[in-house]
Amino acid sequence: MKLDPRTKLFLAIVVNSVILSAPPVYSVLMFAVPAILLLFEKKWKFVLAFFSLYLAAVLGFEHLKTMDVGRVGTLAVSTMMIVSRMMPITIVLYYVMQTTKANEFMAGMSRMHVPNKVTIPLTVMIRFFPTVFDESRAIGNAMKMRGIRLFSLQTLKNPFAILEYRLIPLLVSITKIGDELSVAALTRALTPEAKRTCIVPIGFHVQDLVVFAYCIAVVVLFLLRPVS
Amino acid sequence: MKISFKNVSFSYTDSIDDAIIKDINLQIESGECVVLAGESGSGKTTISKLINGLIPLYQSGTMAGDVLLGDKNTADMTLAEISKYVGSVFQNPRSQFFNVDTDSEIAFGCENLGVEPEEIRRRIDKTVKDFHLESLLGRNIFHLSGGEKQKIACASVNATDPDIFVLDEPSANLDLKTVDDLAEIIKLWKSRGKTVVVVEHRLHYLRDVADRIVYVKDGRVECEWTPAELEAKGPEYAASLGLRSIKLVQLGGARATASESQGESITFRNLKFSYQKKFPILDIPELSLPKGKITALLGHNGAGKSTLAQLVCGLRGSWSQKRAARKLGTYLIMQDVNHQLFTESVLDEVLLGMHPKDETAAFEILESLNLKNYAEKHPMALSGGQKQRVAIASGVSSNRNLIVFDEPTSGLDYRQMLAVSATLKALANRGKTLFVITHDPELVLNCCHHVIRMDHGRIVEEYSL
Numbered sequence: 051m052k053l054d055p056r057t058k059l060f061l062a063i064v065v066n067s068v069i070l071s072a073p074p075v076y077s078v079l080m081f082a083v084p085a086i087l088l089l090f091e092k093k094w095k096f097v098l099a100f101f102s103l104y105l106a107a108v109l110g111f112e113h114l115k116t117m118d119v120g121r122v123g124t125l126a127v128s129t130m131m132i133v134s135r136m137m138p139i140t141i142v143l144y145y146v147m148q149t150t151k152a153n154e155f156m157a158g159m160s161r162m163h164v165p166n167k168v169t170i171p172l173t174v175m176i177r178f179f180p181t182v183f184d185e186s187r188a189i190g191n192a193m194k195m196r197g198i199r200l201f202s203l204q205t206l207k208n209p210f211a212i213l214e215y216r217l218i219p220l221l222v223s224i225t226k227i228g229d230e231l232s233v234a235a236l237t238r239a240l241t242p243e244a245k246r247t248c249i250v251p252i253g254f255h256v257q258d259l260v261v262f263a264y265c266i267a268v269v270v271l272f273l274l275r276p277v278s
Numbered sequence: 279m280k281i282s283f284k285n286v287s288f289s290y291t292d293s294i295d296d297a298i299i300k301d302i303n304l305q306i307e308s309g310e311c312v313v314l315a316g317e318s319g320s321g322k323t324t325i326s327k328l329i330n331g332l333i334p335l336y337q338s339g340t341m342a343g344d345v346l347l348g349d350k351n352t353a354d355m356t357l358a359e360i361s362k363y364v365g366s367v368f369q370n371p372r373s374q375f376f377n378v379d380t381d382s383e384i385a386f387g388c389e390n391l392g393v394e395p396e397e398i399r400r401r402i403d404k405t406v407k408d409f410h411l412e413s414l415l416g417r418n419i420f421h422l423s424g425g426e427k428q429k430i431a432c433a434s435v436n437a438t439d440p441d442i443f444v445l446d447e448p449s450a451n452l453d454l455k456t457v458d459d460l461a462e463i464i465k466l467w468k469s470r471g472k473t474v475v476v477v478e479h480r481l482h483y484l485r486d487v488a489d490r491i492v493y494v495k496d497g498r499v500e501c502e503w504t505p506a507e508l509e510a511k512g513p514e515y516a517a518s519l520g521l522r523s524i525k526l527v528q529l530g531g532a533r534a535t536a537s538e539s540q541g542e543s544i545t546f547r548n549l550k551f552s553y554q555k556k557f558p559i560l561d562i563p564e565l566s567l568p569k570g571k572i573t574a575l576l577g578h579n580g581a582g583k584s585t586l587a588q589l590v591c592g593l594r595g596s597w598s599q600k601r602a603a604r605k606l607g608t609y610l611i612m613q614d615v616n617h618q619l620f621t622e623s624v625l626d627e628v629l630l631g632m633h634p635k636d637e638t639a640a641f642e643i644l645e646s647l648n649l650k651n652y653a654e655k656h657p658m659a660l661s662g663g664q665k666q667r668v669a670i671a672s673g674v675s676s677n678r679n680l681i682v683f684d685e686p687t688s689g690l691d692y693r694q695m696l697a698v699s700a701t702l703k704a705l706a707n708r709g710k711t712l713f714v715i716t717h718d719p720e721l722v723l724n725c726c727h728h729v730i731r732m733d734h735g736r737i738v739e740e741y742s743l
Contacts, residue, residue, distance in 0.1 A: 152377045153389055177376060180420055184372075185617070191593050192618035195610050196631050197676065215620040222658050223616050230373035237330050238434070239361040239390035240376070249385045249395045249402075 051090040055158030057258040058146045064265040065142045069135055072272045074108050077138055079268050083261065084142040091149060100141055107133040152177060157248035166242040174231065181227055182220070189219050279348045279363060279441035279473055281306040281329055286343035287497075288324060288333060294340045299324050300497040301343070308441075311464060311474040313484050316494035317520040317691045323446055325494065326477045328352070330444045331360035347442065362391060365435030369447040369689065371427035380417050380430055387438040401437045408466060409433050423579040425456030432463050442473045449480050450689035453579045453717045454526075457483045479691050481516075482526040485509070493519060520693045527719040529576075529729060529743075542569040544606065544680060544711055549589050549599075551582075560585050560735040567680070567728075572702055572712040574722045577732035583715045586732070587682050590713065606680060609673035613685040615665045619657040624649060624668050627657055631676030643671050646704065663694055667701060674705070681705065683714045687721045699725040 053061075061083060069077045081104060088097050111130040119127060152173050159169040198215055199205065205212050283304040289297040298321045306312050314322040327333040331352045334341045345352045347363055365387070368374045377383040384405060388398040406412060411433055414426055422430070428448060435443065445464075449457045461483045467474050468487060476484060481491065485505045492502045508516060509524050516523060549562040560582045567573045577583050588594040591610040592603025612618055621627045628640040644650045647667045652660060657668050666686065673681050683702075687695045695718065702725050706712055716722060722729060723743070731739040 151379060151382050153382050153386065177378070180378065181372075184420070188612070188614070188617045191588075192612060193620070194593060195591065195618065196620070196672065198620070198630075218658075219617050219620060223614070226616070227373040230368065230370055231376070233332060233336065234366075234368060234374035235376055236336060236357050237332065237361055237364070237366040238376075238387040238438070239358045241356070241358045244358060244390045245392045246389050247392050247395055247398070248389055249398050250382070251395075
């Protein structure tokens with residue numbers, strides 16, 4: 051099922067704001083949207099794993115938050131809270147990244163009259179995430195090769211070293227890739243003045259309406275809730 | 279469209295005295311295919327950047343003289359305007375695509391130029407047919423091989439239909455088969471009257487397409503030949519100028535498996551790997567590498583060479599395979615050495631894997647790899663070849679017996695290739711066993727003792743040189 055990029059943007063904003071301000075019932079309601087959309091993309095395992103972890107965290111937190119659980123328990127409860135808050139944000143971002151093509155995104159932004167100066171850096175960012183993962187994996191391999199392990203006497207003595215080993219090569223290589231990427235874009239006429247066309251037609255359909263209506267309904271319910 | 283350089287000089291600094299390009303006069307006619315050859319750092323890439331407008335419009339520096347496309351001066355144009363006339367393909371296939379899916383990538387340039395969607399569709403269809411890309415449509419670019427990515431990059435610039443094509447070392451990461459496909463694409467452009475400029479170290483695949491080979495040295499056009507003229511002067515002449523051979527070096531030799539040759543060898547058994555049980559990526563019952571010798575591993579992109587290297591080095595595979603690799607002591611020198619340098623100085627890099635740490639021994643290793651003067655330098659501040667040697671030094675210092683190289687000479691000129699070859703020989707003389715994945719027949723001929731060729735995850739040929 052294909053959504054318009056503008057709908058996805060709206061969804062991402064609503065999910066983020068509801069999660070950060072509303073009680074858990076509303077965030078479960080919001081979590082459902084990207085989860086269902088991902089099911090349409092056939093990401094069964096991913097959704098199942100995320101949903102069960104999320105549900106466990108929410109229920110666990112709600113159940114335990116008023117109890118006296120001791121020091122270790124407090125650590126567990128706060129982890130649950132972080133998971134229950136971060137999970138929906140992660141899943142909605144994952145959905146947007148997985149399903150939005152760069153050209154669709156740019157077309158959607160330009161329909162909303164967002165200037166290219168804002169759109170282009172955002173698009174580069176979307177393109178950048180998979181690259182960073184790719185590079186990071188290669189660096190991880192190199193570290194294994196050198197015998198630098200996460201848990202060893204050496205890293206215990208100097209825990210920041212491991213961060214440094216990972217980050218420095220990553221920074222060097224993504225800076226280089228970033229530069230090459232902008233050169234490739236410039237020589238192919240991606241400039242702030244460009245009046246782009248898009249081969250993927252974008253526009254609102256029934257499914258967009260459903261998502262909009264649902265999101266608005268949840269927000270309205272949240273705003274009108276009886277305050278005790 | 280004609281390209282003319284009129285007394286062009288360029289320097290990356292504020293002073294024209296440091297010019298990397300010095301007073302160049304060059305005329306490239308419409309419909310011509312010109313190869314810019316020369317050693318690394320000779321300024322040939324700078325010349326290509328002057329054509330596609332990155333200089334002076336993107337890169338800052340000091341420029342004198344004029345570059346004309348037809349009768350327009352690039353200095354008076356914008357990059358968007360130039361991109362209508364000039365299409366560029368770059369060296370690194372990983373960093374020149376902007377979309378994640380192939381279709382959008384081919385359309386990307388056209389979309390930026392504001393071409394109507396129906397017209398773009400028509401152009402994509404035509405490009406796909408001309409380049410035989412049917413099987414690559416609708417794919418995730420991150421899952422394509424280097425050669426496939428490079429074809430998509432060519433297709434994308436082709437769709438915008440420029441008059442001039444500029445290719446900057448397009449073959450650096452490609453195997454021999456894919457290089458031939460690239461030559462076909464250039465032929466097609468030429469047959470349509472396009473002007474093609476190729477900056478390249480590897481010359482053999484351009485033998486039948488190039489009209490002229492322009493030799494650049496120290497920022498000047500030193501001389502030029504037709505491919506036939508260069509070939510007639512013989513391989514020694516080309517080598518003396520630091521150029522790669524224009525005739526494809528043919529490999530061949532006495533057929534013998536490593537186990538038949540004298541001396542000990544390191545043997546791996548049962549090297550298997552697959553993502554899905556039914557489709558093995560790799561299936562090698564036995565692999566033996568002669569001890570203290572250099573063995574080359576040849577094969578096309580996607581034949582399973584990198585997977586084999588990772589298995590041998592214990593980066594993939596079962597737990598027992600990984601343990602065996604650790605016990606044997608294997609070390610992988612990656613193609614992108616930037617990934618494997620971690621510390622703040624070259625000396626630290628060598629000491630990192632050394633147990634116990636011994637500075638005298640470390641200096642000895644640095645000395646043997648011509649790195650002694652750089653001991654206190656930051657590894658990232660070194661040149662590509664020096665970084666590679668630092669990575670090698672760290673492998674030697676951690677006392678590994680088998681060192682695996684992944685494409686150590688991709689994108690290197692003749693002299694640099696010889697330097698790598700000398701390093702490999704020196705390592706073998708120290709008693710290390712070397713296993714070299716490569717597409718470079720000249721390197722193989724220069725230093726390897728033994729050759730293994732792979733295809734579809736199996737060893738199909740083995741011989742000694």
